[in-house]
Amino acid sequence: MPSIKIPRKSTDTDMTPFVDIAFLILSFFIMATKFKPPEPVEIKTPGSVLSQKMPESNAVLISIDSANKVYFTILSEKEPTKFDDVINEINEKQKLGLTPAQISNFRKTFMVGVPFTGLKQLLDIEGKEQINVKQPGIPVMDSTNNQLIWWIQASKNAFAGEKLVYLIKGDGNSKYPAFEAVIEALKKNEEFKYSLVTSLDDIPAGSALDLELKRLK
Amino acid sequence: MASIEGGGDSGHKKGPGVKKAKKLSTRVDMTPMVDLGFLLITFFVFTATMSTPTTLDLNMPKDVDDDKKKTEVKQSGVLTLMLGKGNQVYYYEGQLEVGEGVNNFKQTTMKGVRQIIIDKKTEVIGRYNPATVDPKSCEDEKASAKKKGDPNWEDACKDMDFVVIIKPDEEATYRNTVDILDEMTINKVKRYAMVKLGKEEKELIKATEASEPK
Numbered sequence: 001m002p003s004i005k006i007p008r009k010s011t012d013t014d015m016t017p018f019v020d021i022a023f024l025i026l027s028f029f030i031m032a033t034k035f036k037p038p039e040p041v042e043i044k045t046p047g048s049v050l051s052q053k054m055p056e057s058n059a060v061l062i063s064i065d066s067a068n069k070v071y072f073t074i075l076s077e078k079e080p081t082k083f084d085d086v087i088n089e090i091n092e093k094q095k096l097g098l099t100p101a102q103i104s105n106f107r108k109t110f111m112v113g114v115p116f117t118g119l120k121q122l123l124d125i126e127g128k129e130q131i132n133v134k135q136p137g138i139p140v141m142d143s144t145n146n147q148l149i150w151w152i153q154a155s156k157n158a159f160a161g162e163k164l165v166y167l168i169k170g171d172g173n174s175k176y177p178a179f180e181a182v183i184e185a186l187k188k189n190e191e192f193k194y195s196l197v198t199s200l201d202d203i204p205a206g207s208a209l210d211l212e213l214k215r216l217k
Numbered sequence: 218m219a220s221i222e223g224g225g226d227s228g229h230k231k232g233p234g235v236k237k238a239k240k241l242s243t244r245v246d247m248t249p250m251v252d253l254g255f256l257l258i259t260f261f262v263f264t265a266t267m268s269t270p271t272t273l274d275l276n277m278p279k280d281v282d283d284d285k286k287k288t289e290v291k292q293s294g295v296l297t298l299m300l301g302k303g304n305q306v307y308y309y310e311g312q313l314e315v316g317e318g319v320n321n322f323k324q325t326t327m328k329g330v331r332q333i334i335i336d337k338k339t340e341v342i343g344r345y346n347p348a349t350v351d352p353k354s355c356e357d358e359k360a361s362a363k364k365k366g367d368p369n370w371e372d373a374c375k376d377m378d379f380v381v382i383i384k385p386d387e388e389a390t391y392r393n394t395v396d397i398l399d400e401m402t403i404n405k406v407k408r409y410a411m412v413k414l415g416k417e418e419k420e421l422i423k424a425t426e427a428s429e430p431k
Contacts, residue, residue, distance in 0.1 A: 193275075209404070
């Protein structure tokens with residue numbers, strides 16, 4: 001009786017296509033990843049249905065954290081001289097007497113959340129180290145000493161003649177009075193248009209906006 | 218494991234006395250490379266910030282002291298929303314009337330507010346009477362609606378009397394404020410304003426909050 005020969009198949013599979021795909025995905029993620037800039041405070045923004053993109057340059061970012069502390073940031077990647085303009089004006093008007101080293105350190109400062117009296121101390125700390133420093137927030141709640149007004153004025157002058165967007169990034173759990181104080185400071189500078197930073201939410205089905213967008217399609 | 222197919226078959230005989238050169242395999246063990254590849258993929262997947270932040274535009278009016286320059290709105294088309302503690306929304310239509318027998322101060326939540334806005338809007342649109350309206354006052358709106366390709370462009374300014382006034386109180390969170398502004402976009406409310414809370418309203422909210430069981 002002839003024995004049936006079962007051919008022995010190799011378990012060694014060719015993994016080349018698999019590896020190809022893996023590296024393709026890898027290169028995609030490397031390209032698509034944009035690292036979050038280190039933030040000294042974590043801010044969870046509420047959602048909204050609007051999908052305008054947030055500008056990354058020519059903007060002033062005012063952040064409000066969950067403890068209602070207000071921080072100020074200038075976004076100007078292309079023109080670092082704007083940072084110098086702003087800090088010089090603050091230095092002059094508030095008579096802070098900052099050293100040139102402190103002024104140049106302002107470029108590396110990601111967020112300012114100190115009153116003018118504490119600015120000198122903050123700028124003594126190296127830009128990267130500032131993340132570990134707990135900042136008390138810019139005083140805004142007192143309407144006679146709303147220091148944010150000066151920061152906005154300084155940046156308004158630095159960006160004179162250019163487009164400047166005022167971004168307000170608030171934590172969802174911060175209370176309304178802090179937001180109102182920020183708006184008050186902007187209003188004092190004759191600025192009435194702001195952009196609120198939000199994350200993207202879905203448009204509720206059947207709502208008026210939903211129907212309009214469907215019609216436009 | 219992973220391998221590149223290398224070399225041909227290990228040759229034919231070259232005749233007697235000729236020593237066969239030792240052929241080294243070109244097969245490379247790719248396992249470590251694959252390991253590393255997947256490690257990197259995992260790393261980038263976790264650190265990737267795919268969701269780019271978006272922005273919501275907000276326009277605030279200039280503060281005017283002159284009464285003549287203030288915007289006038291029809292009482293019948295006004296819906297006032299007050300944001301309170303713990304996602305509560307208080308609202309009234311028209312003028313606030315709280316007294317004996319009359320009380321139009323009502324309460325809802327962030328979820329229920331959409332229906333109230335829609336209801337009020339429908340009511341205002343239903344009351345629209347072209348005879349009482351200056352036809353010139355809404356020509357611009359009709360024209361822009363027509364331009365956008367709205368088939369109902371004739372109705373563009375039927376809701377012109379509809380105004381929502383938003384009054385967040387001290388306990389309202391920023392999330393609620395943004396949500397209510399978002400609600401304006403969702404329901405296509407064209408006229409809305411953020412106003413400071415009045416004294417009487419503040420007291421009413423306080424009283425309502427105090428009377429509620431916790």
